[in-house]
Amino acid sequence: MSTESQPSGREPSDWLSLRAQYDARSRSVALAEQWVTYWQEQLRSDGAVIDLACGTGTNLRFLQPLQKVDTSWVGFDNDSRVIDLAREQSAHANCEFIELNLADQLRAVPIDSAIAVTTSAFLDMTSVSWLDRLATRLASKPFLAAMTASGPLQFLPTDPLDATIGDQLAIHQTSDHGFGPSIGVGAAPYLADRLRGQGNEITIADSSWRLTAADADLQRFLVKSIGRRVRGMSPAIGIDRWISNRMDQIDADELVLTVPHCDLLSLPADRRNR
Numbered sequence: 001m002s003t004e005s006q007p008s009g010r011e012p013s014d015w016l017s018l019r020a021q022y023d024a025r026s027r028s029v030a031l032a033e034q035w036v037t038y039w040q041e042q043l044r045s046d047g048a049v050i051d052l053a054c055g056t057g058t059n060l061r062f063l064q065p066l067q068k069v070d071t072s073w074v075g076f077d078n079d080s081r082v083i084d085l086a087r088e089q090s091a092h093a094n095c096e097f098i099e100l101n102l103a104d105q106l107r108a109v110p111i112d113s114a115i116a117v118t119t120s121a122f123l124d125m126t127s128v129s130w131l132d133r134l135a136t137r138l139a140s141k142p143f144l145a146a147m148t149a150s151g152p153l154q155f156l157p158t159d160p161l162d163a164t165i166g167d168q169l170a171i172h173q174t175s176d177h178g179f180g181p182s183i184g185v186g187a188a189p190y191l192a193d194r195l196r197g198q199g200n201e202i203t204i205a206d207s208s209w210r211l212t213a214a215d216a217d218l219q220r221f222l223v224k225s226i227g228r229r230v231r232g233m234s235p236a237i238g239i240d241r242w243i244s245n246r247m248d249q250i251d252a253d254e255l256v257l258t259v260p261h262c263d264l265l266s267l268p269a270d271r272r273n274r
């Protein structure tokens with residue numbers, strides 16, 4: 001749900017710290033371990049691991065403990081507020097954070113000399129042309145993209161307004177988030193095809209959030225946030241009744257909300273020859 005990354009009424013950094021625990025429990029540890037193992041086997045003294053759109057550093061802090069040999073990490077993000085928090089929260093780790101607009105400065109990221117590349121909760125807000133540019137830089141790099149939005153929200157029990165709400169959210173998700181029209185939930189399959197075409201070996205794993213009664217606080221937050229967004233886009237569709245019904249279901253421990261995501265691992269073609 002990365003294009004819901006800055007729900008109205010909430011600071012971006014608050015949202016990133018709220019979602020971090022759900023990402024940690026949902027993402028594929030198996031793919032993360034394969035990615036780390038791959039590049040730990042061929043560590044050089046120079047070069048760093050690069051985290052694109054690092055936010056407050058959540059992805060980096062999830063992955064760093066998996067490494068057996070310490071290496072340098074560099075995170076890039078265009079938001080100075082989250083970069084400041086990343087620096088504070090990762091003060092003792094071997095990493096630095098650089099403010100950079102990836103939409104028009106991807107070429108300034110030293111991917112060619114990097115050991116490996118990662119990102120989290122980001123690709124769906126980019127565009128086809130940006131992913132094309134990224135793919136060409138990743139042919140010889142181990143790449144892990146966690147928590148890419150991969151489908152419409154699923155509510156149980158269903159409500160007659162769910163489909164209309166899903167349509168409105170899709171319009172928002174595929175609007176321009178700075179990279180041209182966003183690719184949205186097509187991001188992971190599109191990039192997978194591009195990387196496969198270059199000979200890279202691709203694995204995709206489900207990393208959806210499955211929010212049940214134990215996650216009532218996040219359910220309430222998401223229902224309110226969706227309500228605000230849809231009311232702003234389409235005031236006439238009767239969103240208040242939908243919000244009120246959903247809140248009643250949350251209070252009665254009856255709502256199950258699935259937020260689809262996937263993780264993508266891409267390993268260079270030369271791994272078969274090593």
Ligand SMILES: C[S@@+](CC[C@H](N)C(=O)[O-])C[C@H]1O[C@@H](n2cnc3c(N)ncnc32)[C@H](O)[C@@H]1O
Nearest residue numbers: 005053054055058077078079101102103120121
């Ligand atoms: C949903 S957040 C994910 C942050 C982090 N990867 C995580 O998993 O918590 C998306 C991030 O993309 C960053 N972002 C959006 N547009 C960007 C751009 N043009 N250049 C660099 N970063 C950007 C935002 O500032 C935000 O930190």
